[in-house]
Structures are given as structure tokens and as C-alpha cells.
Amino acid sequence: MKIYVVGSGAMGSLFGGLLFEGNNEVTLIDVSKAHIDAINSNGLFLTTGMEGSRSIGIPAKYAHEIDEFPDLILIFTKTIYTSSALNSVKHLIGSETHIMTLQNGLGNVEIIEAFVNREKIIVGMTNYPSDLTSPGKVSSLGEGIVIAMNASGRIDAFLEKICSTFNSSKLNCKITPDVFKYIWEKVAFNAALNTITAVLKLKIGDMSSTEEGRHLVFKVAEEVIKVANRKGIPADIEGVKQNLEMAFNEHGDHMPSMLQDVMAKRNTEIDFINGAVLREAKLLDIEIPVTKTLYELIKVIEQRYEKNLSL
Ligand SMILES: NC(=O)C1=CN([C@@H]2O[C@H](COP(=O)(O)OP(=O)(O)OC[C@H]3O[C@@H](n4cnc5c(N)ncnc54)[C@H](OP(=O)(O)O)[C@@H]3O)[C@@H](O)[C@H]2O)C=CC1
Numbered sequence: 353m354k355i356y357v358v359g360s361g362a363m364g365s366l367f368g369g370l371l372f373e374g375n376n377e378v379t380l381i382d383v384s385k386a387h388i389d390a391i392n393s394n395g396l397f398l399t400t401g402m403e404g405s406r407s408i409g410i411p412a413k414y415a416h417e418i419d420e421f422p423d424l425i426l427i428f429t430k431t432i433y434t435s436s437a438l439n440s441v442k443h444l445i446g447s448e449t450h451i452m453t454l455q456n457g458l459g460n461v462e463i464i465e466a467f468v469n470r471e472k473i474i475v476g477m478t479n480y481p482s483d484l485t486s487p488g489k490v491s492s493l494g495e496g497i498v499i500a501m502n503a504s505g506r507i508d509a510f511l512e513k514i515c516s517t518f519n520s521s522k523l524n525c526k527i528t529p530d531v532f533k534y535i536w537e538k539v540a541f542n543a544a545l546n547t548i549t550a551v552l553k554l555k556i557g558d559m560s561s562t563e564e565g566r567h568l569v570f571k572v573a574e575e576v577i578k579v580a581n582r583k584g585i586p587a588d589i590e591g592v593k594q595n596l597e598m599a600f601n602e603h604g605d606h607m608p609s610m611l612q613d614v615m616a617k618r619n620t621e622i623d624f625i626n627g628a629v630l631r632e633a634k635l636l637d638i639e640i641p642v643t644k645t646l647y648e649l650i651k652v653i654e655q656r657y658e659k660n661l662s663l
């Protein structure tokens with residue numbers, strides 16, 4: 353299968369690298385010169401729990417260097433850049449090209465719909481942890497899953513082919529009609545864990561070693577699931593709590609993507625995570641005070657470093 357990964361940082365490189373090793377024709381597309389140059393000079397240096405460290409000779413390019421249509425565009429930019437990234441690869445979207453999003457947050461399908469119709473969108477979620485440690489170097493130490501579904505609600509042959517391609521590339525994929533239940537559960541997870549570790553500048557394990565840290569995480573998760581349930585989405589707080597416990601125990605050394613953003617003084621996905629939940633809560637007239645406080649704290653942090661001020 354011919355696959356372009358658009359946004360090839362921590363997650364894009366992990367997925368691109370594994371799909372390439374699974375004998376797919378994969379090209380990484382990015383905007384970071386340092387990252388592209390490092391991969392083209394020395395290969396992608398990928399470390400995964402099962403396979404260890406190796407250098408993968410996968411091509412990395414800028415969008416304008418390519419001109420063939422792929423079967424699949426896997427978009428792995430931060431959600432704030434989805435629209436601009438897809439604009440930069442508009443010339444690569446053929447009539448049969450599908451676009452897949454496993455990005456965190458809410459509203460990803462609606463952004464992609466400006467580029468292809470819903471039948472050509474695969475939406476899902478993943479909880480593989482991945483860290484971009486330096487240009488060209490990515491480390492993913494922990495197991496995960498991919499949940500996927502066609503955004504139109506139909507299971508078709510292409511979706512089945514994608515999932516089996518992922519599975520033969522060591523990416524544990526499941527097709528699930530109830531995909532938005534899992535997306536909301538992941539939003540609850542990220543609204544809690546990503547913001548709290550980012551505000552505290554602590555890795556998952558360091559934060560979750562305190563009773564107060566764990567209490568705060570569960571409080572936010574409960575607020576988000578309350579909103580999902582009131583919208584009629586059967587998200588399950590017990591499942592979210594189990595996933596959080598699993599992250600506390602098994603992903604202790606991971607810096608959630610929002611923490612990686614704050615450390616690098618980049619804008620975060622807060623408007624697509626806590627911000628999106630707050631908008632839904634407002635429509636339903638539900639108070640979610642802890643989720644709102646964390647939203648506001650991340651906004652303060654973003655504004656401080658946008659102005660080059662210390663924290
Ligand atoms: N990291 C993780 O463990 C997990 C992350 N996710 C989600 O996956 C998504 C990706 O996260 P992550 O991999 O951590 O993010 P990264 O910031 O590591 O990677 C995103 C990459 O996209 C590049 N980029 C930005 N704009 C464009 C563009 N216009 N065209 C092409 N590339 C572009 C960035 O370059 P530059 O840095 O120069 O801007 C960067 O290299 C997010 O939605 C995140 O929430 C989900 C599960 C786990």
C-alpha cells in the first residue's frame with residue numbers, strides 16, 4: 353500500500369516506520385528541516401519496546417517534492433495544523449485517496465471534510481505513546497491499540513485492508529462501529545493526563561506517584577465522561593480509569609504530547625481537547641470546573657511563552 357504520513361513527528365514517525373517495516377511504500381512528509389535532513393542522512397532512528405533500536409531507511413520529504421497520489425494519507429500533525437497541512441498536500445489527494453486521522457481531540461473529521469467526502473475519511477484513536485527525542489530519533493516504549501472506523505459509519509473493504517495492513521505492521525488495529533465512544537474516552541484521558549502533566553512539567557510516573565495527582569486526573573475524567581454521556585455517547589468512566597491506571601503503571605516515563613509541546617514552547621491542542629469539551633458542556637448547561645481550570649492554566653502558559661516571558 354502507498355502511504356504518505358503527513359506530520360511525521362513522534363507518532364507519524366512511529367506509525368510510518370512500522371508500516372515501512374511491514375513492506376508498505378511509505379513516505380514521511382514534514383516541515384521540520386532538521387528532522388527531514390536527519391532521517392535522509394542517517395535513517396529514522398526508531399526504538400520500540402519489542403524490537404529495540406534500529407535505523408530505518410524510510411524517505412522523508414517536503415510536500416512539494418512529491419507528485420503521485422497515495423492510497424492513504426495518514427495525518428499526524430497536531431490538530432491545530434491539520435487544515436494547513438492538508439492544504440499543502442492538496443495536489444496529492446486523488447479520487448481514490450483516503451485520509452485517516454488518529455489524532456487526539458474532537459472535531460478532526462469536520463476539518464478533513466473540507467478536503468475529501470466523509471466516505472473517504474477513516475477516523476479513530478490510538479494510545480501508543482511516542483516521544484520525539486531529537487531530530488530523526490523517536491522512541492515508543494509501551495503497548496497500544498488503534499481503533500478505526502469509516503467516518504460515514506460503513507465498514508468497507510478499504511477499511512478492512514487498512515486494519516489488516518496495520519496488524520501485519522505490528523500496529524494492533526481493531527475496527528469498531530462505536531468509534532466515538534473510544535474517541536471520547538481518549539479525550540477524557542487526555543483532558544486529564546496531558547494537561548496536568550503539562551502544567552506540572554512532570555512525566556506521567558512522577559505525577560501519578562502522588563495521591564493528589566491521581567485524584568485530580570480521575571476528577572477531570574469523570575467530568576468529561578459526564579458530558580459524553582449526556583450527549584448520548586456510551587463512554588465508560590471505568591474503562592477510562594483502567595486506561596489511566598495502565599498509563600500510571602506502564603507509561604511512567606512518557607511525556608504526554610501536550611507536555612512535549614509545553615517543554616518546546618509550542619502551542620498546544622488545548623482547544624481541541626478541554627476547550628472542545630467545554631464548548632459541548634456549555635451547550636448542555638453542565639459545569640465542569642476542574643476541566644475548565646486546567647484549560648485556563650494551559651492558556652496562561654501558552655500566552656507566557658508566546659511573549660517570551662518566563663513561567
Ligand atoms: N505523542 C504521543 O504519544 C501521542 C500523540 N497523539 C496525537 O497524535 C498527533 C501527533 O502528535 P505528535 O506526533 O506527538 O506531534 P509532533 O509535534 O511530535 O509531530 C507533528 C509533526 O508535524 C509537523 N508539522 C507541522 N505542521 C505541518 C505541516 N503543515 N505539514 C507537515 N507536517 C507538519 C511538525 O513539525 P514542527 O515540529 O516543525 O512543527 C511535527 O514534526 C496529535 O494529535 C497528538 O495529540 C496521540 C497519541 C499519542
Ligand SMILES: CC(C)(CO)C(=O)C(=O)O
Binds near residue numbers: 456478481607610
Ligand atoms: C500517549 C498518550 C496516550 C499519553 O497521554 C497520549 O495520547 C499523548 O501523549 O497525547
